[in-house]
Amino acid sequence: MLNPNADDLKKDVPPPKRRFRFGFSRRSMLPGMAALLLVILVGLVIHASYRNADKYYLNFAAGALEIWQGTFSPGGKKRILIMPGVQKPTDIQAVYTKKMVFPLAFNFYISKAEALMADKGMPDFFGIKSYLNRALSFATTEEHRQTAHVRLNQIDRMILFYKADVAATKGTRSGLEAALDYLDQAAALNPDEIETELIKKKKASIHKLLETL
Numbered sequence: 001m002l003n004p005n006a007d008d009l010k011k012d013v014p015p016p017k018r019r020f021r022f023g024f025s026r027r028s029m030l031p032g033m034a035a036l037l038l039v040i041l042v043g044l045v046i047h048a049s050y051r052n053a054d055k056y057y058l059n060f061a062a063g064a065l066e067i068w069q070g071t072f073s074p075g076g077k078k079r080i081l082i083m084p085g086v087q088k089p090t091d092i093q094a095v096y097t098k099k100m101v102f103p104l105a106f107n108f109y110i111s112k113a114e115a116l117m118a119d120k121g122m123p124d125f126f127g128i129k130s131y132l133n134r135a136l137s138f139a140t141t142e143e144h145r146q147t148a149h150v151r152l153n154q155i156d157r158m159i160l161f162y163k164a165d166v167a168a169t170k171g172t173r174s175g176l177e178a179a180l181d182y183l184d185q186a187a188a189l190n191p192d193e194i195e196t197e198l199i200k201k202k203k204a205s206i207h208k209l210l211e212t213l
Contacts, residue, residue, distance in 0.1 A: 053070050054097070055070040055095050056069050058092050058096060064083055064084040064085070102138045103144070116128045132148050132155065136148040157186045157195060160182045161182075164179040167179040173210065176210050180207075
């Protein structure tokens, strides 16, 4: 009976699987590599979405200038403001930044507030404050924020002056005291020199009326 020699036995033995260091085979590494690739892809999508959300666009249609903002997605965008009556820029760029387009919206709402203040008769205080607060939401500089706050304080002082006059016309002690309270609130809203003098005169006249009571 023939005995196989050593060379024949070596041929019949399958070669050992190739393993990486630490004893991991290529097959066992595939799920980990796939998971790592998925994490990288998700990270790239999120990064692209953040960058897209910082992009702004201008579009002129039907006599109105529109502001569009990129959405939190790699390529989407949505319209955030329509500004009727605003002239079309001479050259519309492909992409804008917030600091480039927000001043357009700020000035738009400031002009709307000024138009309401210029109307004859009783001013639309609610509408004016609404426009000023919208302008404030588009302020990108300290100067713009100061402008909006100054005008908001001006409207609040006008409202308080009106309330003080209405309360004082009642001629009662409670009405006169309420009028003084309204004037004190107006004095706390940084009035100019003319308004400060007006507040002093109004308070002096009210105090005289209280003495007569």
